[in-house]
Amino acid sequence: MNRARVFTVFSYAALISTLVAGCSSSSQPTAGTAPAPADSKAGQTANSAKPAEPTTLTLLIGSTGTAYPATQAVAAEAEKKLNIKIKFDIKPDGTEGDNLVKTRLATGEMADILYYNSGSLLKALNPEENFVDLTKEPFMANLLDSYKETVTSGGKIFGVPGGSSNVGGILYNKKVYAELGLTIPKTWAEFIANSDKIKAAGKTAVIGSYKTTWTSQLFVLANQYNVQSQSPTFAQDYTASKAKYATTPAALRGFEMTGEVFKKGYYNKDFLATTYDTALKMLAEGTGVQYPMLTSAIDALAQNYPDKQKDIGVFPIPSDNPSVNGLTVWMPNSYYINKKSKNVEAAKKFIEFLLSPEGQKAYMSKSKANGPFVVKGINVPDDAYQAVKDMQTYFDNGKTLPALEFISPVKGPNLESILIEVGTGQKSAADGAADYDKDVRKQAQQLNLPGW
Numbered sequence: 001m002n003r004a005r006v007f008t009v010f011s012y013a014a015l016i017s018t019l020v021a022g023c024s025s026s027s028q029p030t031a032g033t034a035p036a037p038a039d040s041k042a043g044q045t046a047n048s049a050k051p052a053e054p055t056t057l058t059l060l061i062g063s064t065g066t067a068y069p070a071t072q073a074v075a076a077e078a079e080k081k082l083n084i085k086i087k088f089d090i091k092p093d094g095t096e097g098d099n100l101v102k103t104r105l106a107t108g109e110m111a112d113i114l115y116y117n118s119g120s121l122l123k124a125l126n127p128e129e130n131f132v133d134l135t136k137e138p139f140m141a142n143l144l145d146s147y148k149e150t151v152t153s154g155g156k157i158f159g160v161p162g163g164s165s166n167v168g169g170i171l172y173n174k175k176v177y178a179e180l181g182l183t184i185p186k187t188w189a190e191f192i193a194n195s196d197k198i199k200a201a202g203k204t205a206v207i208g209s210y211k212t213t214w215t216s217q218l219f220v221l222a223n224q225y226n227v228q229s230q231s232p233t234f235a236q237d238y239t240a241s242k243a244k245y246a247t248t249p250a251a252l253r254g255f256e257m258t259g260e261v262f263k264k265g266y267y268n269k270d271f272l273a274t275t276y277d278t279a280l281k282m283l284a285e286g287t288g289v290q291y292p293m294l295t296s297a298i299d300a301l302a303q304n305y306p307d308k309q310k311d312i313g314v315f316p317i318p319s320d321n322p323s324v325n326g327l328t329v330w331m332p333n334s335y336y337i338n339k340k341s342k343n344v345e346a347a348k349k350f351i352e353f354l355l356s357p358e359g360q361k362a363y364m365s366k367s368k369a370n371g372p373f374v375v376k377g378i379n380v381p382d383d384a385y386q387a388v389k390d391m392q393t394y395f396d397n398g399k400t401l402p403a404l405e406f407i408s409p410v411k412g413p414n415l416e417s418i419l420i421e422v423g424t425g426q427k428s429a430a431d432g433a434a435d436y437d438k439d440v441r442k443q444a445q446q447l448n449l450p451g452w
Helices: 003-009 012-021 067-082 094-107 138-142 145-151 174-179 188-200 213-221 224-230 234-239 249-263 276-285 296-304 344-355 357-364 386-390 392-396 415-422 429-446
Strands: 055-062 084-091 113-116 159-161 166-173 204-206 288-294 312-315 327-330 334-337 400-402
Touching (some): 067 344, 188 204, 276 288, 415 429
Antiparallel strands (some): 113 334
């Protein structure tokens, strides 16, 4: 995919400007053309007003962040409106969760509905074999094309979104930044200088939460804006096995950043035992000042520390060139219907309700916007988080590009474990990048991609 295509598919600047301009004066999100919910009398028998027994659907989802409570809120409304009951099955995060999903699919024990990644990780699940084709469902007309591409395989669309898009970068405590006289860094050297001052002040300069293993990846994944800006054909060449992390300087930098932060002693001493939730607590309280993370964390942080969310901002992973400074964008995770489910039609009704104005209102009662929405007519509310407002300038100025996993099907399963080795000094950045290049080869070959 060439760079022009990337900008076309992910024209976020126009998207978010349109969304914000269309905000209602209410704090509740509005909706336009989303479908009306299914008939609330669906749970009654044809010959009696007595409600029938509810149809029970199982839904496999992780518990980190706000997607789980948001889906619970939708499920509570769906049970009242559709007489469909959701039984939740909680999966672990990271590689362990990925392996569980693949095992469940292989053994025929997958839940009726799966909440999982969009983009390259979906491709690794063989969606055409495992999930229901939703392409011709009427409710799919309410989703943006830029999102649909991330859940498409073989020309068929398999998913619907959970929540808004978000970005990857450095979450930081604005209050501490002000106290120490720090400004947002435009280069990696400035980031290092800020981190030195934070460390000297007796605070954790960079929060590490390696107990939640997937969080080890952000310096690499959120560095994609810098990679693509400096090597415009990287995604295309990477997919064709013509470009590698180990031999592309801009891509290698993410591994180098991961190793340098550890070597300089910026992490909290117990970062190997620190969880995502504990990291958010540190950031909110200001004991930790900078956290490489997705902005989806802001919603979770605001739920637990509502009086602190205004203190949290976000800036991009800095490059070595001040003129290269922008945000890497993630599409939302998605809901997929198990092709082997015995309740496919009920699952479709639940999905349809999820995308309806009523379903979206329920969802956002527990999960606010972390970026632009991908459901038509759903606007970023006036009371959006301060960190989401911080993103506005980057979107307005066209300083955003999609994460690699949304423009390439190639993503190795062991990146997080490799980066934990790099981030604990067990492996050099160069060796880590080389190992990851080997790791992605296995997946690319499984996908039968040309050139591998």
